[in-house]
Amino acid sequence: MQETYTISDLGKEFGITTRAIRFYEDKGLLSPARQGGRRTYSRADRTRLKLLLRGKRLGWPLEEIKSVLEMYDGEQGEVQQLQYTTQKIQQRRQQLLQQKKDIDALLADLDRIQARCESHLAALMSGNESQKLVTEKLVTERPS
Amino acid sequence: MQETYTISDLGKEFGITTRAIRFYEDKGLLSPARQGGRRTYSRADRTRLKLLLRGKRLGWPLEEIKSVLEMYDGEQGEVQQLQYTTQKIQQRRQQLLQQKKDIDALLADLDRIQARCESHLAALMSGNESQKLVTEKLVTERPS
DNA sequence: GGGTACATTGACGTTTACGTAAACGTCAAA
DNA sequence: TTTGACGTTTACGTAAACGTCAATGTACCC
DSSP states (O other): OOOOOOHHHHHHTTTOHHHHHHHHHHHHHOOOOOETEEEEEEEHHHHHHHHHHHHTTTOOOOHHHHHHHHHHHHHOHHHHHHHHHHHHHHHHHHHHHHHHHHHHHHHHHHHHHHHHHHHHHHHHHHHHHHHHHHHHHHHHHHHH | OSEEEEEHHHHHHHTEEEHHHHHHHHHTSOOOEETTTTTEEEEHHHHHHHHHHHHHHHHOOOHHHHHHHHHHOOOOHHHHHHHHHHHHHHHHHHHHHHHHHHHHHHHHHHHHHHHHHHHHHHHHHHHHHOOOOOOHHHHHOOOO
């Protein structure tokens, strides 16, 4: 476990391009240190990118991911801000629960679809088997 | 429960624009009947749209959603096609399970963030309470 | 039969999330 | 010291997923 990372380190580790990583920085989702112009990513930066990609897998736009990342930072200033944050958290939670529902529904559907597929396959295979037998029979009955 | 729907029926029901619905048709995700040029959506079409929107909530691109919808149709022709489909189903399942993992991780994070928020809030509120008391004290001690 | 509401098909614009290329800087090894 | 291998910024391109008109058609209601 290293202390710092280059941009291509992270790109390779997570399977994304350096262009993407720089783009995330442009959009304010990352802010790595610099060493003579070069970006230097700390472990915290790496974690941040990891969280970012988790958001991406959930299909969220970068702007939403950004607002979630800002929750992690916890720059809670005033009461209003904190109340707004807890409210936002509640919204996220609802969205996530909805996504879970959707996933479970889809998984159930996939089960049914796969079952249908397999029964079709079994039918076809048994059909092919007999076809094969017929072919062999033909060959056996009519040797060249 | 109606038999057929107009495009605006569905738009209102699902909270999307008719433009979007037509766009989905352009991309081959829907294919409603026509009655004198007007689109007429059957209950099956409505279900299809419902599934489509479920895919959208999961953040999938329309092309992926389309391929999943085609699984539902079950136009399984040859053995190769069926095997390809079951393979695809397995991939989807993996993706969905990954998404579930991500969701659970994020939900856990949100719990922690919210707890931190609430403790901060409690601290601030108690601070305000004492501030309030001080203010009242001042008022009480120095009546105008 | 004229208005209103809803439908249609283009066509162009917009936002998001990068890809791609150009032109240039830098640093360690040969 | 030169040569890669990596890094930088700037700029333009692009694909997806619609939004936003515009021009037109049609169906029903009074």
